[in-house]
Amino acid sequence: MIALGILASIAGIGFFCWLLFTLAVYALPFFAGVTIGLWAYDAGAGPIGGVLIGAFAAGVTGGAAQFIFTSVRSVWIRLAIALAFAAPAAVAGYHATLGLTKLTMPSEGWQIAFSVIGAVAVGATAWTRLVAMAPPEVSGHALARR
Incomplete structure (x- = not known):
C-alpha cells in the first residue's frame, strides 16, 4: 500500500510538471x-x-x-514579444518550483536554488514553444529559384 502511494505521488508530481510546462506559454x-x-x-x-x-x-x-509574432519580420519585435511571454512563465515556474521545494526541503537556500533552476527551465520552455510557432524565414535566394 505504501508503494502504491509513492507511485501515485510521483505520477501526480509528473502530471503537474507536465501541465506547468504545457501551460507556460499562456502565462501572459x-x-x-x-x-x-x-x-x-x-x-x-x-x-x-x-x-x-x-x-x-x-x-x-x-x-x-x-x-x-508570426507575421512580423522584425527580429526586435519578435524578441520583445517572446520576452513578454517568457518572463511571466519564468515567474510562474519559480513559484511553482518554490511551492514544491517547500514541501520537500528544509533548507531555504536550496529551495531558492531549485526555484531559480525551475524558473529558467519553464521560461526556456515557453520561449522555445513560442519560437517554434514562427514560420521559417525565406531568403531572397530561395524565392529566386522558384
Missing part, C-alpha cells in the same frame, strides 16, 4: 485576463461579467501576440 494571457477581469469586477461588472471580460481579454492578448 492568463495574467492579462486576471488583471482586466479584476478591474472589471471592481468597476461594477459583477463576478460573471468580470470572468467573461477577463476571458475575452486573455483570448485577445494571446491571439494578438501570436498573430503579431
Whole structure:
C-alpha cells in the first residue's frame, strides 16, 4: 500500500510538471485576463461579467501576440514579444518550483536554488514553444529559384 502511494505521488508530481510546462506559454494571457477581469469586477461588472471580460481579454492578448509574432519580420519585435511571454512563465515556474521545494526541503537556500533552476527551465520552455510557432524565414535566394 505504501508503494502504491509513492507511485501515485510521483505520477501526480509528473502530471503537474507536465501541465506547468504545457501551460507556460499562456502565462501572459492568463495574467492579462486576471488583471482586466479584476478591474472589471471592481468597476461594477459583477463576478460573471468580470470572468467573461477577463476571458475575452486573455483570448485577445494571446491571439494578438501570436498573430503579431508570426507575421512580423522584425527580429526586435519578435524578441520583445517572446520576452513578454517568457518572463511571466519564468515567474510562474519559480513559484511553482518554490511551492514544491517547500514541501520537500528544509533548507531555504536550496529551495531558492531549485526555484531559480525551475524558473529558467519553464521560461526556456515557453520561449522555445513560442519560437517554434514562427514560420521559417525565406531568403531572397530561395524565392529566386522558384
